[in-house]
Amino acid sequence: MVRMSDRTRLHVGGASPYDVVVGHHVLDELPALLGPDVRRVALLHDGGLDGLSAPVGAALLDGGYEVTTVPLVPAGEASKSYAVAEHCWERLGEAGFTRSDVVVTFGGGATTDVGGFVAATWLRGVRVIHVPTTLLGMVDAAVGGKTGINTGAGKNLVGSFHEPAGVLCDLDLLDSLPRAELVSGLGEVVKCGFIADPEILALVEGSRAQGLSSPVLRELVERAIQVKIDVVVGDLRESGGSDGHPGREVLNYGHTLAHAIERGSDYRTRHGEAVALGMVFVAEVARLTGHLDDETAARHTAVLSGVGLPTQLTPGPDDRLSFVDVLATMRVDKKARGAQLRLVVLDGLARPAILTDPDEQVLRAAYDQVLGASS
Numbered sequence: 001m002v003r004m005s006d007r008t009r010l011h012v013g014g015a016s017p018y019d020v021v022v023g024h025h026v027l028d029e030l031p032a033l034l035g036p037d038v039r040r041v042a043l044l045h046d047g048g049l050d051g052l053s054a055p056v057g058a059a060l061l062d063g064g065y066e067v068t069t070v071p072l073v074p075a076g077e078a079s080k081s082y083a084v085a086e087h088c089w090e091r092l093g094e095a096g097f098t099r100s101d102v103v104v105t106f107g108g109g110a111t112t113d114v115g116g117f118v119a120a121t122w123l124r125g126v127r128v129i130h131v132p133t134t135l136l137g138m139v140d141a142a143v144g145g146k147t148g149i150n151t152g153a154g155k156n157l158v159g160s161f162h163e164p165a166g167v168l169c170d171l172d173l174l175d176s177l178p179r180a181e182l183v184s185g186l187g188e189v190v191k192c193g194f195i196a197d198p199e200i201l202a203l204v205e206g207s208r209a210q211g212l213s214s215p216v217l218r219e220l221v222e223r224a225i226q227v228k229i230d231v232v233v234g235d236l237r238e239s240g241g242s243d244g245h246p247g248r249e250v251l252n253y254g255h256t257l258a259h260a261i262e263r264g265s266d267y268r269t270r271h272g273e274a275v276a277l278g279m280v281f282v283a284e285v286a287r288l289t290g291h292l293d294d295e296t297a298a299r300h301t302a303v304l305s306g307v308g309l310p311t312q313l314t315p316g317p318d319d320r321l322s323f324v325d326v327l328a329t330m331r332v333d334k335k336a337r338g339a340q341l342r343l344v345v346l347d348g349l350a351r352p353a354i355l356t357d358p359d360e361q362v363l364r365a366a367y368d369q370v371l372g373a374s375s
């Protein structure tokens with residue numbers, strides 16, 4: 001990691017290495033990242049962010065590139081569709097996009113996912129640079145090379161691994177992000193604290209009263225990205241880690257219940273909120289099975305509620321969130337191998353492990369805790 005006053009450069013090693021730049025006004029790095037032989041750039045941006053993305057398009061035009069600007073409509077999660085990907089492919093075709101040209105994505109995780117997928121599939125793979133505009137996009141979706149779209153059968157079922165050529169995280173872009181989206185992104189940041197970097201938890205705890213200052217937010221983003229980099233570089237294709245470490249599966253901490261909550265609420269619950277509830281659940285499972293001490297389990301609730309994330313589930317009238325439904329969904333979660341339920345748990349702070357098929361009574365008791373039905 002190289003830290004300068006206005007920006008930090010985090011290196012991602014592996015077969016196709018790249019840098020993640022975090023800081024203020026870092027978009028000026030785009031031309032250098034594009035490289036010398038590029039003529040055409042496709043700017044695929046979240047359709048709701050015309051105003052925010054316009055300076056990027058203008059700077060590219062000023063730089064002498066042929067720019068094809070493609071607003072992704074509908075914006076947000078709904079853009080992760082075959083129809084939107086197809087529209088992008090058609091626009092690349094019209095622009096005569098070749099293998100030496102570059103896709104730039106500009107938006108949240110939905111945009112980096114669908115834009116990354118378009119780049120992964122056009123001519124079997126052209127270079128892509130991600131400019132994430134949400135906290136979740138910065139600390140999670142833009143780094144690691146997973147791309148994808150949704151189908152009628154579920155989320156992220158079609159996709160590809162395609163490493164970006166670079167990632168630019170301009171923290172100024174977060175200024176317009178709705179508070180609830182920022183808080184949701186903090187769910188993944190806190191997750192990184194529990195699975196690998198407890199300093200993240202200390203930073204969050206230390207700034208609880210006055211809110212997150214700009215330098216603290218920057219450090220949190222850098223630290224969370226570093227956690228993700230360390231995990232994905234060790235396990236690029238999700239084959240599993242060595243030395244008993246769960247490998248990339250560790251990023252799934254809190255996610256098994258989170259996915260069930262998201263599905264059960266027809267995706268009305270934000271991802272980071274669902275992950276917060278999932279972490280409270282899995283901390284309780286770990287505590288009840290003797291993996292985790294009381295204090296570290298309780299710290300989950302304290303840290304998460306401290307940043308404004310939910311730690312108790314209040315199902316709405318239409319939600320399918322009974323224990324029976326949730327357990328059934330968890331068993332078919334894509335991280336469950338065969339019929340076995342696999343949960344990432346902590347053996348202690350920053351000591352992740354896999355718990356296979358825990359006792360159903362334990363799961364029920366932990367779920368009751370998330371529902372606030374017992375203490």
Ligand SMILES: NC(=O)c1ccc[n+]([C@@H]2O[C@H](COP(=O)([O-])OP(=O)(O)OC[C@H]3O[C@@H](n4cnc5c(N)ncnc54)[C@H](O)[C@@H]3O)[C@@H](O)[C@H]2O)c1
Nearest residue numbers: 048076077108109110133134136137140141146173176177
């Ligand atoms: N590939 C991966 O490894 C990975 C990891 C985590 C999540 N994801 C994916 O990321 C997606 C979620 O990402 P997200 O939470 O960023 O959601 P998102 O991309 O849908 O953005 C959330 C909302 O914020 C708006 N928005 C984005 N940036 C803004 C800004 N700067 N100012 C104002 N509004 C802004 C968007 O229009 C949208 O309405 C999911 O589809 C998930 O599957 C992928």
Ligand SMILES: [Zn+2]
Nearest residue numbers: 188255271275
């Ligand atoms: Zn997540």
